[in-house]
Amino acid sequence: MSLDLDAALVRLGHASFRPGQREAVETLLAQRRLLLVAPTGGGKSLCYQLPALLLPGTTLVVSPLIALMQDQVAALAARGVAASFLASTLAPDELRERLARYGRGELRLLYVAPERLASGTFREALRRVPCPLVAVDEAHCISEWGHDFRPDYLQLGPLIAQLSDARVLACTATATPIVRDEILTRLGLPGDTPQLVRGFARPNLALRATEVSGGRERQQAVDAALRETLVEPRGGRGCAIVYAPTRRAAEQESERLADGGWRAEVYHAGLGAASRATAQERFMSGGLDVICATNAFGMGIDRADVRAVVHLGPPGSIEAYYQEVGRAGRDGRDAVGVLCWSQADLPLRRHLLEQPLGAPAPSPELVEHKWALFLELIRWAEGGSCRHDAILRYFGDEAETLHGCGRCDVCLALGDESGTGADAVDLARRVLSGVARVHRRYGLKQAVRLLRGETEERLERDGLTRVATFGALRDRPADWIARALGRCVTAGWAGFTGDERPVLLLTDEGRRVMRGEAPARWLPPPAQPARSARRSEARRAALKAAAEPADDPLFEALRRERIALARAQGVPAYVVAHDRTLRELAEQRPGSAEALRAISGFGGRKVEQFGEAFLKVIAAYAA
Ligand code: ADP
Numbered sequence: 001m002s003l004d005l006d007a008a009l010v011r012l013g014h015a016s017f018r019p020g021q022r023e024a025v026e027t028l029l030a031q032r033r034l035l036l037v038a039p040t041g042g043g044k045s046l047c048y049q050l051p052a053l054l055l056p057g058t059t060l061v062v063s064p065l066i067a068l069m070q071d072q073v074a075a076l077a078a079r080g081v082a083a084s085f086l087a088s089t090l091a092p093d094e095l096r097e098r099l100a101r102y103g104r105g106e107l108r109l110l111y112v113a114p115e116r117l118a119s120g121t122f123r124e125a126l127r128r129v130p131c132p133l134v135a136v137d138e139a140h141c142i143s144e145w146g147h148d149f150r151p152d153y154l155q156l157g158p159l160i161a162q163l164s165d166a167r168v169l170a171c172t173a174t175a176t177p178i179v180r181d182e183i184l185t186r187l188g189l190p191g192d193t194p195q196l197v198r199g200f201a202r203p204n205l206a207l208r209a210t211e212v213s214g215g216r217e218r219q220q221a222v223d224a225a226l227r228e229t230l231v232e233p234r235g236g237r238g239c240a241i242v243y244a245p246t247r248r249a250a251e252q253e254s255e256r257l258a259d260g261g262w263r264a265e266v267y268h269a270g271l272g273a274a275s276r277a278t279a280q281e282r283f284m285s286g287g288l289d290v291i292c293a294t295n296a297f298g299m300g301i302d303r304a305d306v307r308a309v310v311h312l313g314p315p316g317s318i319e320a321y322y323q324e325v326g327r328a329g330r331d332g333r334d335a336v337g338v339l340c341w342s343q344a345d346l347p348l349r350r351h352l353l354e355q356p357l358g359a360p361a362p363s364p365e366l367v368e369h370k371w372a373l374f375l376e377l378i379r380w381a382e383g384g385s386c387r388h389d390a391i392l393r394y395f396g397d398e399a400e401t402l403h404g405c406g407r408c409d410v411c412l413a414l415g416d417e418s419g420t421g422a423d424a425v426d427l428a429r430r431v432l433s434g435v436a437r438v439h440r441r442y443g444l445k446q447a448v449r450l451l452r453g454e455t456e457e458r459l460e461r462d463g464l465t466r467v468a469t470f471g472a473l474r475d476r477p478a479d480w481i482a483r484a485l486g487r488c489v490t491a492g493w494a495g496f497t498g499d500e501r502p503v504l505l506l507t508d509e510g511r512r513v514m515r516g517e518a519p520a521r522w523l524p525p526p527a528q529p530a531r532s533a534r535r536s537e538a539r540r541a542a543l544k545a546a547a548e549p550a551d552d553p554l555f556e557a558l559r560r561e562r563i564a565l566a567r568a569q570g571v572p573a574y575v576v577a578h579d580r581t582l583r584e585l586a587e588q589r590p591g592s593a594e595a596l597r598a599i600s601g602f603g604g605r606k607v608e609q610f611g612e613a614f615l616k617v618i619a620a621y622a623a
Pocket residue numbers: 014015016017018021038039040041042043044045046574
């Protein structure tokens with residue numbers, strides 16, 4: 001089987017698997033069911049495209065994103081794989097034609113928009129064509145807790161039950177355990193369905209969170225990030241995205257940046273379709289330095305050289321944040337993510353959750369659920385341990401943690417003198433000894449009381465007022481201890497358990513830290529909540545080192561060629577070639593079709609289609 005996998009991979013135009021992809025495909029083939037949780041752009045589609053090439057019959061892919069279906073079908077066609085899609089945006093004649101092709105068994109893959117699932121003719125065809133695999137993309141759309149609920153997805157359960165011989169792959173980038181469970185239940189998959197959480201690690205992203213006290217500090221954060229990464233307008237160093245919490249804020253920021261000489265545009269759902277298309281087009285073709293947008297921007301954006309993503313305010317959850325900041329550095333090169341937040345964002349979000357604009361008031365349960373997700377993000381932003389590892393831990397991707405990424409703001413701060421000094425280690429051990437004493441018995445409040453040395457009936461009854469830990473942090477305010485406990489949770493040293501009332505627990509790692517057997521890499525909370533980020537020497541040096549030199553001219557010439565080819569073929573640029581591929585071309589400078597084949601990302605079909613054009617650019621450059 002492994003030989004087949006490699007051959008199919010080459011057919012799809014890739015030289016090697018990304019981490020987790022082979023495991024996902026093998027698990028799906030062997031166990032017939034898989035829930036794959038990986039970030040957008042993580043390469044989930046390969047995990048159904050590749051089995052689709054190997055299995056007899058027509059694989060069904062359900063996806064709500066028509067533009068994405070279109071792109072994938074075009075990309076597959078460019079590699080000679082028969083694929084098509086059904087969506088209500090197609091003319092009736094065209095739909096009929098496509099269904100007929102499907103009915104004749106001519107397709108390897110058929111992509112379907114969820115609303116098609118209800119169509120009688122489609123159901124009819126489905127009965128006749130063997131289906132070896134149903135892939136559900138954006139599977140979280142089936143969850144009413146999720147941010148993207150699509151009622152049409154509820155038809156998937158019955159559909160999967162009907163196709164009892166088919167394997168099932170559910171893909172999502174949204175990873176809260178509650179949503180994962182709901183996906184399994186509603187798709188009718190057993191509770192022990194294998195789940196693979198992978199690809200969340202983005203070690204090339206330097207993540208930072210800054211507590212700001214007002215608009216000026218936000219603007220400074222934006223300006224600093226742009227200067228650090230893009231250096232100057234039209235600098236040829238890629239582009240940036242500034243996410244704003246409101247349309248108005250996006251417009252203001254765009255105007256401010258344009259006044260500052262940047263090629264800036266605004267993008268939000270309140271603009272006409274034409275202005276949105278123009279902004280997106282300019283962004284994709286390299287005509288902009290920065291786009292200021294609401295979260296309406298980004299679905300299906302695949303520009304690899306976004307060097308910075310700055311948030312003027314926190315989005316609704318860690319998932320939402322990581323998805324947005326994850327649009328930076330897709331090419332694997334250094335990129336920066338800055339999240340600005342302020343205490344004022346908390347009441348603001350609460351209000352927004354309880355009284356959403358232009359929507360009926362949600363149920364109290366839903367409000368609480370979303371509030372908890374938002375607080376997770378704030379806790380992360382406040383957190384005193386590696387930003388990168390804390391996010392992976394949140395997603396349940398422990399396998400990919402780095403024990404300190406070395407480039408986030410916390411790691412950099414820990415790198416210089418004040419970091420894991422004896423004081424910080426001692427504080428961590430004291431806090432954790434408090435957790436150990438209430439382990440699986442009491443919650444946050446009792447732990448704070450214990451550490452503060454406040455006598456309380458239950459503590460007394462349990463003998464906890466006579467232990468050495470009682471009053472171990474007598475000199476600290478309760479609020480500080482609570483924040484320190486929160487940081488121990490993000491660091492993976494402590495956690496919560498319990499169905500009705502959450503009680504604290506000490507993790508194995510936390511026990512090791514408490515005993516001094518593992519390093520305590522953390523920043524204890526400051527006495528006062530930080531007003532703005534610290535600017536140590538080490539940090540400034542790191543910022544400077546991160547600024548990249550301009551790209552070489554051959555690479556730029558190859559990119560121009562790619563844009564021309566993409567326009568001529570009417571496909572997105574990445575279908576022609578990825579930046580990574582172009583970079584390899586610029587370094588290797590192949591002189592023949594033969595040599596081209598050795599470049600990763602250049603499958604046989606691509607050499608035929610685009611090889612000559614790229615070879616010409618390289619030859620012209622050499623001359
Ligand atoms: P997702 O569905 O997880 O959002 P995609 O499947 O669209 O992500 O993949 C994102 C990009 O990564 C695509 O352009 C795809 O061609 C590319 N890709 C996926 N797997 C590989 C691989 N093994 N090698 C190189 N590129 C890959």
